[in-house]
Amino acid sequence: MIDFSVPMHRREFVALAILTAAVRPPELHAEARQYRIALLTLDSSERADLIKGPLRDLGYIEGKNLTFIHRSADGEPGRLATIAEELVRDGPDVLVAGWGTLAPKALKAATDRIPIVFATVGDPIGAGLVQSLARPGGNLTGMSGQSTEFKSKQLEFLLGCVPGQRIVGVLLNPDTPYSALSLKQLETAAEQRGVQLELLQVRRADQFTPDQMDRLVLRGATSLMIVEDPLAATLREAVVEQARRLRLPTMTGLADYARSGGLLAYGFSQTANYRRAAELIDKILKGARPADLPVEQPTRFELIVNLKTAKAFGIELPSLIMAAADEVLE
Numbered sequence: 001m002i003d004f005s006v007p008m009h010r011r012e013f014v015a016l017a018i019l020t021a022a023v024r025p026p027e028l029h030a031e032a033r034q035y036r037i038a039l040l041t042l043d044s045s046e047r048a049d050l051i052k053g054p055l056r057d058l059g060y061i062e063g064k065n066l067t068f069i070h071r072s073a074d075g076e077p078g079r080l081a082t083i084a085e086e087l088v089r090d091g092p093d094v095l096v097a098g099w100g101t102l103a104p105k106a107l108k109a110a111t112d113r114i115p116i117v118f119a120t121v122g123d124p125i126g127a128g129l130v131q132s133l134a135r136p137g138g139n140l141t142g143m144s145g146q147s148t149e150f151k152s153k154q155l156e157f158l159l160g161c162v163p164g165q166r167i168v169g170v171l172l173n174p175d176t177p178y179s180a181l182s183l184k185q186l187e188t189a190a191e192q193r194g195v196q197l198e199l200l201q202v203r204r205a206d207q208f209t210p211d212q213m214d215r216l217v218l219r220g221a222t223s224l225m226i227v228e229d230p231l232a233a234t235l236r237e238a239v240v241e242q243a244r245r246l247r248l249p250t251m252t253g254l255a256d257y258a259r260s261g262g263l264l265a266y267g268f269s270q271t272a273n274y275r276r277a278a279e280l281i282d283k284i285l286k287g288a289r290p291a292d293l294p295v296e297q298p299t300r301f302e303l304i305v306n307l308k309t310a311k312a313f314g315i316e317l318p319s320l321i322m323a324a325a326d327e328v329l330e
Contacts, residue, residue, distance in 0.1 A: 035060060035285055036067045038087045040107060041098030042080065042230050044072040050271065051096055051119070054278030060285075073103075075234055080106035088114060094281050097142070099270065100230040101127045101176060108140060115290045117280050118142030120273050122178025122228065124295055133295040141280060141290040143273045144297050145178060145228070150253070151185035152192075154225065154266050157303065158251040159193060160321055161264065161310070162223055169221030169248070171200045171239065176229045186225065196220075205234050213242040226252035228267065236260055247313050258304040259329060263313070268298035302326040 037055070039048055048070040052062065060066040071087060073079040084106040087095060095111070097104035097118040104118040108129060121127060122145040130136035133144060159165055170186060172179040183199075190197050198221045202208045216224070224243060226232050232239075233254055240261045243250050250257060253267025276296055283293060305325040310317050322328065 034065055034067060035094075036069070036090070036092040037094050037096060037281065038069040038071070038090065038092040039096040039098060040080070040084060040087060040103045041070070041072045042075065042077065042100055042103050043098070043233060044074050046072070046098045050274040051278055051281075054275040055281065058278060058282045060282075075230075077102050077230075081109065084110040094284055096277065096281065097121075101129075101178065102230060104129055104140065104142070108138075112139055114139065115284045116140045116142075117277050117284070117290070119277050120145050120268065120270070120298075122176070123181045126177030126181060130295055133297070135291070136293065136295055137291050139290050141293040141295055143277055144295050145253075145268060150267075150301070151182050152189035153301075154251050154253065155186060155189045155193065155195070157264055157266055157321060158223055158225065158249065159195070160318055161315060162249050165195060165222045167196045167198055167220035167222060169198050169200055169216045169224040170227065171202065171224060171232065171235075172227035173203055173229050173231045174201045175203050176227075176231070178229060179227050182227045200224075202231065202235070205231065205238075208235050208238055210242055210245075213246060213248075217246055217248065221248070223249040223251070226250060226254065226257065226262075228253040244309075244312075249309075249313060249315065255302070255304055258306045258327075261306065261309055263306055263309050263315070265302075265304040267301060269300045269302050272300045273298060304329065 039051060052068055062068050071083045073083060080102055088110045092114060095107050095114050095116045097107050097116060099120045101121050104116060104121055105127060107116050116139055120143045121129060124130045124144055125132065129140050172183065186197060198216055198219045200212055200216050226239060236257055237260065240257060244261055250262040251264045255265045258265035280293055284290060303325045304327045305317065306329045308330055
């Protein structure tokens with residue numbers, strides 16, 4: 001027992017403090033909180049680093065205070081439900097759904113308790129994921145692909161690159177809620193510009209054939225717009241190949257189309273959306289409820305121009321479009 005009535009020199013006090021800390025029971029030492037985050041994606045090409053990088057910037061470091069799990073359905077929608085149930089059983093603090101509607105729908109069906117943040121859903125209200133953008137309700141929130149002027153701007157860029165068009169083809173999946181929203185915006189924009197739309201509707205990858213593209217051109221289409229969804233992403237190589245064969249300029253919000261040989265891509269920044277999704281995750285881990293966190297709309301869009309494809313098609317790209325481009329592929 002220490003007699004505090006006896007004066008203690010500073011050196012003795014420091015020594016006593018060190019000794020006391022050394023013999024303190026282990027359970028009294030503060031331990032860093034360990035968080036578990038699980039990412040579900042439809043396509044394995046959607047890299048986990050898109051979300052892990054922003055989380056690292058916010059202080060969530062894998063192996064230190066973060067355990068991160070990434071599961072992919074490898075492009076097979078039928079596997080999503082089983083994988084979602086497995087992730088829920090693992091009991092993560094937050095579930096993250098990759099780009100598209102199918103992954104968050106699978107997670108929502110698997111749990112109404114664990115918070116879910118989706119990276120980008122074209123129409124989260126139409127997909128039945130949230131009640132409204134401002135007040136999502138339930139256990140989901142995230143990033144929306146909705147933007148009032150988005151499709152109008154895409155059509156504007158496409159017509160600017162290939163003036164004088166009267167018929168524009170539109171490739172879409174009619175079973176995706178976002179397609180209905182996009183088509184409505186496109187129809188309004190096309191009517192304002194005196195352009196007719198010819199639809200090429202595809203529900204499964206095996207439904208897309210060269211004959212369909214031939215018929216689209218026979219119906220007068222002089223370019224092709226591709227409505228963004230996971231199926232469109234899966235069809236990228238096949239669509240670009242047929243567009244090249246038919247010398248058909250393309251426009252979509254999927255950047256990889258332009259990088260694979262399509263003419264134009266104009267869409268939201270996937271990197272920026274994942275960064276905002278990470279910030280939503282951070283808020284949830286600090287106590288916020290997904291129901292109270294508004295679904296955010298994209299604020300940053302990028303225009304990519306494939307100059308090599310333009311030259312191959314004999315298209316002289318306007319200087320205004322070249323100046324507006326965030327990336328020019330030569």
